[in-house]
C-alpha cells in the first residue's frame with residue numbers, strides 16, 4: 068500500500084473471486100459458470116466483429132437491446148447493459164444510495180442479508196454506504212418482514228447466494244409495496260434456473276430494479292455482460308452514472324455474443340434444462356449419502372455433511388482435482404457450494420464423495 072492511497076480506501080476489504088486455475092487442471096465447480104460453451108454461431112461470428120474494433124463500440128448497445136427487449140417483453144427504454152452485472156450494481160449504489168430519501172434509515176442506507184453475495188458488502192465499503200446486514204432465518208431463508216418498511220434501499224439476490232433458496236414473486240412484491248419511497252433491487256443472477264423472475268413487475272412498480280447477468284445461465288462469464296431492467300426514469304438515472312463514468316462499458320464483441328445468445332432460444336433452453344435436471348439428480352444423490360442440502364433454485368447447491376468438516380471435504384475433493392467453493396463464517400463454514408456441471412462431471416463428484424465418506 069502506498070502512502071498516497073486515501074484513508075478510506077486503505078481500509079477496503081477486497082472481494083475475493085473464486086480461484087481461476089489453468090484450463091483442464093480441475094473439474095471447475097467453484098464459480099457457478101456454465102459448463103456449456105456459447106452456440107457455434109456466436110463463436111464463429113465474433114471474428115467479424117473483432118475486425119472492426121478500430122472504431123468505438125455502440126454505447127447504446129442497439130442490436131442487443133432490441134433482441135433483449137423483444138425476448139423479455141420489456142421496452143427498449145427500460146434496459147441498460149453493463150460490463151458484468153457487478154458494474155450495474157455499482158451504478159445503483161452511486162445513483163440511489165445515500166440519497167435524501169434514505170433519511171429515515173439513519174446512517175444505514177442499504178439493507179441486505181448477512182449471508183448473501185459478498186460483493187454487496189464490498190460495494191457498501193467502497194461507496195461508503197452504511198449497510199444493515201440482516202441475519203437469515205435458522206433454515207437459511209429470508210424473513211421478508213425484515214425488509215418491509217425498511218426505509219432504505221433494499222438489495223436482495225433471488226435466488227440468494229450461496230444458499231440457492233428463492234423467494235416467491237408474491238413475497239418480493241410485498242417487499243416492493245412495503246418500501247414505496249425507496250428502491251428495491253432484485254439481483255436475478257440465478258433466476259433462470261427455477262426461481263420466478265419479477266422482471267415484469269418493473270412495469271407496475273417504479274421503485275423496482277431487476278439486475279441480471281449473462282455470466283451464469285448464458286455461458287458468458289468471461290465476456291462480461293450484465294443488465295438492469297426498470298422504469299424508464301430509473302434507467303435514465305443509471306445512464307447518467309454510466310455516461311459519467313464509462314460510456315463504452317460493453318465492448319462490441321460482448322454485445323454481439325449477447326445478442327446471439329438471446330436469439331438462439333432452443334440452445335439456451337436446452338442448457339438450462341440440463342443444469343436443472345443434473346441439480347435435482349445430484350441433490351438426491353448427496354442426500355442419500357447423508358448430506359444436508361438446501362433446496363436450490365440456482366445452478367449450484369449448498370450442502371453439508373453431518374460429520375465431515377467443510378474444510379476436509381474441500382481438500383479431499385481438491386486432491387481428486389475437483390474444485391468447489393467454501394466460505395468461512397460461523398453458520399456456513401461446514402457447507403460446500405458446488406456448481407452444477409455436466410452429467411459426467413457430477414458423476415465424478417459423486418464417485419469422489421462416496422470414496423471420502425466410505426473411507
Ligand SMILES: *Cc1c(COP(=O)(O)O)cnc(C)c1O
Nearest residue numbers: 151152153184224256280282293
Ligand atoms: C455472479 C454473480 C453476480 C455478478 O456476475 P457478473 O459476472 O459480474 O455479471 C451478481 N450477483 C450474484 C448474486 C452473483 O452470484
